[in-house]
């Protein structure tokens with residue numbers, strides 16, 4: 400089985416982002432960037448399937464600026480075999496990401512696409528579902544457990560009321576949720592080895608994809624700030640405040 | 649053109665999220681239609697027909713819709729789409745799963761998780777875990793939208809008598825099959841619609857210790873939530889998780905117990921009206937968003953809180 404893992408370079412999850420003073424966008428100058436955490440979970444899952452001999456090749460793909468090569472190297476260090484960088488300086492929105500991925504899939508014929516449920520920068524939570532629609536493949540979104548029995552998959556999904564299990568055939572699109580696994584740290588020898596692994600570089604144009612800005616950013620603002628509250632010494636006082644003053648209990 | 653709302657329900661009754669979504673739809677256009685896809689779900693349509701904000705209800709009942717399989721629902725909605733300028737659903741796991749599929753089939757973008765309608769093509773949505781709000785204009789001919797329900801009041805179910813029209817069923821896409829679910833039954837209010845929420849974090853130390861929270865929750869008729877750390881540690885089920893990638897809540901009162909206040913957690917609860925934090929570390933970032941903070945050991949404070957609540961009730 401061949402697995403494709405789309406990975407996105409995003410602001411590190413520990414960074415508290417600032418908005419630019421002209422409200423044109425967020426300020427990404429000198430900010431730490433990392434692989435989207437959900438995509439790390441996807442890479443980890445693919446590597447575990449490879450370790451169980453259920454997969455023989457893992458291709459990581461990213462769409463983004465030349466710097467996204469770092470993100471691919473991270474995927475290669477965790478255990479992907481090969482990388483594809485679709486290089487563009489433009490902002491690529493989920494539908495176009497999905498269209499690019501469809502072209503890559505046509506060329507590489509993976510049996511499974513493992514990807515994040517959500518990129519933590521745009522918080523869109525769309526790309527996997529869109530890709531699945533474009534390909535007419537089944538979708539197993541927000542997965543917390545994946546079982547492979549031959550050509551069939553059982554996908555346990557995290558839904559609002561609890562968990563749900565679906566059965567689907569490969570090829571399929573799976574998007575990861577937090578509980579699917581705990582990603583490993585890449586070891587130093589593996590980071591060194593990753594430098595030798597192949598990365599193919601192409602552009603959206605090579606795939607005949609035109610990048611459209613369907614959603615136009617008009618303004619980016621900081622949300623209203625909360626007034627700092629007060630510290631209270633006793634539970635008795637707290638209950639009094641909530642009951643007598645705030646009238647919420 | 650009218651606006652269509654895809655109704656979230658469990659075949660028995662309407663989810664409140666649908667009523668919040670109807671309010672958002674109404675801000676886009678006066679004419680709002682609703683579609684109900686499910687199995688033996690006529691009760692849902694009857695319930696919804698009382699809503700005066702809807703002009704017409706369409707319902708299709710078929711086994712293929714019973715478990716809200718996205719691959720079956722999306723093509724049915726796409727078939728109806730040419731009559732509508734906008735299609736909306738709540739940004740619950742139901743809406744998040746289905747709507748991008750509809751958008752891709754229509755070759756348009758999706759606008760995720762809107763918190764405000766500026767006009768019929770411009771919306772505001774949070775990005776970067778709610779650390780920024782993006783005002784975005786859609787240039788597509790059709791707008792596919794998911795709605796952050798906490799930012800829109802629920803439309804009322806009073807006095808309406810909306811027409812219900814049955815529509816034809818589509819064929820099973822045959823891509824995914826529902827096997828089973830494990831839904832967490834609880835007598836407590838649902839997290840996303842509760843007036844009061846008390847959430848526990850890693851500081852709770854075990855699932856058993858959540859009893860302390862539940863005791864307080866019972867007295868306040870509150871829902872119980874959790875941080876990711878508490879869910880990952882197995883203290884409570886996944887659907888308790890509040891945050892950027894869990895549930896977004898905005899109750900009248902949110903009590904965070906043994907939760908540090910990571911940005912990802914704050915993203916899911918910072919719009920609560922009153923926030924109370926109980927944490928032994930006075931430097932914990934949760935205190936920066938709390939209206940009232942108590943620095944101390946939760947294992948001492950929770951039983952005290954429970955006792956004090958008895959006093960005000962009597």
Ligand SMILES: Cc1cc2nc3c(=O)[nH]c(=O)nc-3n(C[C@H](O)[C@H](O)[C@H](O)COP(=O)(O)OP(=O)(O)OC[C@H]3O[C@@H](n4cnc5c(N)ncnc54)[C@H](O)[C@@H]3O)c2cc1C
Pocket residue numbers: 412436437519848849850851852874875876877878889890891892893894895905906907908909910911912913916926927928929932944945946947
């Ligand atoms: C991609 C991604 C998505 C995420 N999504 C979410 C999300 O949706 N929701 C979410 O919550 N998190 C999310 N997180 C995780 C988040 O970054 C934090 O790790 C998490 O919120 C921490 O949970 P916590 O506050 O319970 O634990 P900790 O940060 O460990 O805090 C525990 C707190 O308990 C206090 N404490 C301990 N013992 C006691 C005691 N006896 N009495 C009083 N106080 C005590 C400590 O002082 C501490 O402040 C996400 C992370 C990533 C990377």
Ligand SMILES: Nc1ncnc2c1ncn2[C@@H]1O[C@H](COP(=O)(O)O)[C@@H](O)[C@H]1O
Pocket residue numbers: 405406407408435437438460461462463491493496513514515516517518519521522523524525526527
């Ligand atoms: N530019 C990109 N390059 C590679 N993968 C991406 C890109 N954008 C999104 N993805 C994938 O799609 C998932 C969901 O992203 P989103 O729909 O933007 O929230 C991510 O977790 C990635 O797996």
